[in-house]
Amino acid sequence: MKAFVLESGEFKVREMEEPTAQAGEVVVSLRAAGLNRRDLGLGKRHGNKPEPLIIGSDGAGVVESVGEGVSQVSVGDEVIINPALRWYDNSDAPPKGFDILGMPDHGTFAEKIAVSAEQVEKKSAHLSWEEAGSLALAGLTGYRALFTKGQVKKGDTVFIPGAGSGVATYLIQFAKNAGAKVIVTSRSKEKMQHAKEIGADIAIDTESDWKQELADETIDLVIDSVGKATFNRSLDVLKKGGRIVIFGATTEDNVDFNLRKFFYGQYQLFGSTMGSREELREMLAHIEQHETHPIVDQTFDLANAQEAFDYLAEGKQFGKVVLQMNR
Structure with a gap:
C-alpha cells in the first residue's frame, strides 16, 4: 500500500506492507486523513531513524477486517x-499511557491502518469523507477547551485570537451552537470574512489595539493557542474573574505576566x-445534533502529501487540509 512516511529524517511517499488485524484490532481502509500542525514537527522528534514511520493522526474510512x-x-x-x-474517561488531565496516533504508532497517512477497535467511532451520515477524516483531533481539542475547561454557556462572549486554524473553525461553530457571542482576530481580511461566514459575530485585525476595539465588549472566556504573542493582550x-484556556503555543512557549495583576483580577487559567x-x-x-460541518480548505491526493505539507506550513489555510486515498 502507499503511505506518507518519515524515513531517515525525510518525508516521502513509499510502498509499505499492508497491516493485518490482530486480536482486538480492526483494519480500516482509509478514505481521507486530515493534516495537523503536530505533523509538521514530527521530523525533529523522529530524527534520522531509518525505520519508516507512517505519520498522521486523523482519518476516516471503512472497516475492512476485524481481529479476534x-x-x-x-x-x-x-x-x-x-x-x-488510551484516554477513555473524562479526567482533569490525560492518564498515564496516553499518546497521540502517528508517533510512535503508525498513523493515518496511508491507504490502510490497523488500530484497536477501541479507537474507532461511527461516522455521522451528514459528514463527507473529507469532513470526517479531518474532524477528530482538532474538533476534540476545541470541544474540551471550550466546554470541559472553558465551561462556555449561553450568553457568554468568547474571544479567539487567530481565526484560521482548524481548531479555531471548530471553536467558532461550537460556541455559536452553545449560544455564545464569538469574537476572533486575524491578520487576513479574507480569513476575517470567512470567520464571519461560519458564525463569528466580530472579527478584528490581529495588529489592532484590542483594548480599544473591544472597549464595549465583556469577554467572559478566551481560548488561545498562539502563545507569547497574544497571551498578555x-x-x-x-473581564475580571474571566477564564482563559490555553491549548497550544504556535509562537514562543515562555510567557511573562504580572502576577499581582493576575491575582487581583481573579482570573482563571486552564491548560x-x-x-x-x-x-x-x-x-x-x-x-x-447541530449538523455542524467541519471546514475543509483544500484537499490533496496521498501521492501529493508533500505538497499538502508545504501548503499547511505556509499557514494560509482557513480550516483543514486533507489527504484523499482509496477514492
Whole structure:
C-alpha cells in the first residue's frame, strides 16, 4: 500500500506492507486523513531513524477486517479514527499511557491502518469523507477547551485570537451552537470574512489595539493557542474573574505576566490538550445534533502529501487540509 512516511529524517511517499488485524484490532481502509500542525514537527522528534514511520493522526474510512474478539465493530462500518490513544474517561488531565496516533504508532497517512477497535467511532451520515477524516483531533481539542475547561454557556462572549486554524473553525461553530457571542482576530481580511461566514459575530485585525476595539465588549472566556504573542493582550481584554484556556503555543512557549495583576483580577487559567473518548463521543453527538460541518480548505491526493505539507506550513489555510486515498 502507499503511505506518507518519515524515513531517515525525510518525508516521502513509499510502498509499505499492508497491516493485518490482530486480536482486538480492526483494519480500516482509509478514505481521507486530515493534516495537523503536530505533523509538521514530527521530523525533529523522529530524527534520522531509518525505520519508516507512517505519520498522521486523523482519518476516516471503512472497516475492512476485524481481529479476534472484536464484536462492537463490523466489516463495512464507516468509522472515524480517534487519535487520542488510551484516554477513555473524562479526567482533569490525560492518564498515564496516553499518546497521540502517528508517533510512535503508525498513523493515518496511508491507504490502510490497523488500530484497536477501541479507537474507532461511527461516522455521522451528514459528514463527507473529507469532513470526517479531518474532524477528530482538532474538533476534540476545541470541544474540551471550550466546554470541559472553558465551561462556555449561553450568553457568554468568547474571544479567539487567530481565526484560521482548524481548531479555531471548530471553536467558532461550537460556541455559536452553545449560544455564545464569538469574537476572533486575524491578520487576513479574507480569513476575517470567512470567520464571519461560519458564525463569528466580530472579527478584528490581529495588529489592532484590542483594548480599544473591544472597549464595549465583556469577554467572559478566551481560548488561545498562539502563545507569547497574544497571551498578555488576551488578558488585557478579559473581564475580571474571566477564564482563559490555553491549548497550544504556535509562537514562543515562555510567557511573562504580572502576577499581582493576575491575582487581583481573579482570573482563571486552564491548560488543555486533546481530550478523552468520552468527550469525543460528546463532540460527535454535538455536531450531529447541530449538523455542524467541519471546514475543509483544500484537499490533496496521498501521492501529493508533500505538497499538502508545504501548503499547511505556509499557514494560509482557513480550516483543514486533507489527504484523499482509496477514492
